[in-house]
Amino acid sequence: MHKDVARILISEQELQKRIRELAEQISSDYEGKKPPIVVGILKGSCFFLTELAKNMNLDVELEFMRVRSYAGENSTGNIQILLDLDRDVSNENILIVEDIVDTGITLKKVKELLGNRCANDIRIAALLNKKERREVEIDADYYGFEIPNEFVVGFGLDYNQKYRNLPYIGVLKEEVYTRQVSKE
Numbered sequence: 001m002h003k004d005v006a007r008i009l010i011s012e013q014e015l016q017k018r019i020r021e022l023a024e025q026i027s028s029d030y031e032g033k034k035p036p037i038v039v040g041i042l043k044g045s046c047f048f049l050t051e052l053a054k055n056m057n058l059d060v061e062l063e064f065m066r067v068r069s070y071a072g073e074n075s076t077g078n079i080q081i082l083l084d085l086d087r088d089v090s091n092e093n094i095l096i097v098e099d100i101v102d103t104g105i106t107l108k109k110v111k112e113l114l115g116n117r118c119a120n121d122i123r124i125a126a127l128l129n130k131k132e133r134r135e136v137e138i139d140a141d142y143y144g145f146e147i148p149n150e151f152v153v154g155f156g157l158d159y160n161q162k163y164r165n166l167p168y169i170g171v172l173k174e175e176v177y178t179r180q181v182s183k184e
């Protein structure tokens, strides 16, 4: 285990098993429908998207967006698009893939944005759900795991761009972020 991780919340094996289940469920839900364009939200969704897409029995297309969310003056917040889709999504089915739903601001805005571009059916698959932290009304259609209100890293999730490559989801030691804050 990494020295900055207090404990492993979800092991590599549990992640693989659950993501395979999700992939099967998603594949059967889209049966007989136009396969979705899978839109991964970078960078956090990279490992989840790879594992999910590999196990989906559908002819999907893969696209990526990179957004940064920041809390605005009101609780709905806002997002900045750092990398946008380079294709038309009108009348397409979209499956947005995200690492975690925390306040919900990012996904709400991304869903609105793709809706405004006339995407047909928009669904969301999120690996983790931190329900307690929700500030806006949004729900994913598929969740991997419900997690407590703790800061987690690994399997794509970072703290200051670090720890994304850990193969498990771990709770970051509190001293790691308090140490960082006191340096500033």
Ligand code: IMP
Binding pocket: 044, 069, 098, 099, 100, 101, 102, 103, 104, 105, 106, 107, 150, 151, 152, 153, 157, 158, 159
């Ligand atoms: P939102 O608050 O739901 O808009 O989530 C915004 C982003 O914050 C997510 O896509 C994650 O990248 C990041 N985030 C939220 N909670 C955590 C966490 O516990 N660890 C790492 N990143 C997180």
